[in-house]
Amino acid sequence: MIALGLCHVGDASRTGLPHRSVGRLAVLGEAVTEPRDLLELILSVAERLDAFLPFGPRNPPDFTWASSWVEERTSDLAPALDRLAGRAELLVTLSPRDCQVADTGTGRSWLQEKARRHALRNHLETQMNLLAPDATPIPGSLDGPVEAAILMPPSEMRDRAHDLRSRCSGSLSCKISGPWPAFNFAAALRRSTSAAS
């Protein structure tokens, strides 16, 4: 069985899923293997619960391992789950609108093209900071699009998306989607709590 995520112990029975109580928290699990099925399950749980901290669906942890992991970090995870109440993620992706690939037939032109992409990536990161300083950066490749997630009430997402698109300069493409479960908030939290322990 794999772990889907965490919720308050009082909410666990509402999901109808197997769970294990760890103090104020409950680890939700299910026997699914396909990432797409798992994602749909996580989405349905997030719809039903006000506060749900999901694990990533691409490589979910084993239920027993996740329960031990949560048990060691309850004091960090419980307040984090409280902060999630009524909020979800808005995903923002910035990329160049006109992404022309230069001729890379020679080693020199290949290196110059790589340098150009690195500079573009830095520019995109700066633009993302200006557009959404409250966003959590999502780690990605060094020369690809820049992604970030904003944790906010779903009811405010439409206005925020409209604002972001209107402020996005003409040379940049701004893709926005949501509401999503707090995957990136959870990933950042996982990194910070693992580092602290």
Add this chain to the structure above:
Amino acid sequence: MNKMQPGPELDLSPLPEVSRISLDPERVEQDLARLVLGLMEFLRKLMELQAIRRMEAGSLSEEEEERLGLTLMRAEAALHRLAGQFGLSPSDLSLDLGPLGRTV
């Protein structure tokens, strides 16, 4: 809460994975290849960044730029070709080291 459904612009790729490198006995060759090729790609990226810094600082001759660029270009192609032989995409070579972040 609003209904949550994957949007048309999204697939599973931007979603974060659990911060562990796990080896599955049923596909150990692919997992090991991912680990080894991921580390090689990490080193290649470091060399690429160093080459870009040196090029931008003007400390490379045109001939050196050509030789470095060609070497790195072929190394990238070879790594991607090897990854493909194990059913891995270039994005699979980015290893999540948990609190340390991703390799590339």
